[in-house]
Amino acid sequence: MVFEPSPYQDRRTWKMTPAMLRARRPFLKKNVAGLLVLLGVTGGIYAYTYRFLQKDNDFVDVPIPPIDEKELAQLRREYEEQKQRRA
Secondary structure: OOOOOOOOOOOOOOOOOHHHHHHHHHHHHHHHHHHHHHHHHHHHHHHHHHHHHHHOOOOOOOOOOOOOHHHHHHHHHHHHHHHHHHH
């Protein structure tokens, strides 16, 4: 059956036995080092991607036309109406 404990598990608590802990001890440092390397590579990829995406200046050279006060008031009114409809 799937839930039968192995000989390296305590049958009452399902924890590893001292023999299993002794068998795994030599590999602990290598496993932790491998984990740190994998986390470092993954974190580096995420950091590089985030920094690359933050440099998006495609439209920095496109001038924004000025807006007059009447048009700005109209846009604010429309925004407030939409906000009240949602609430």
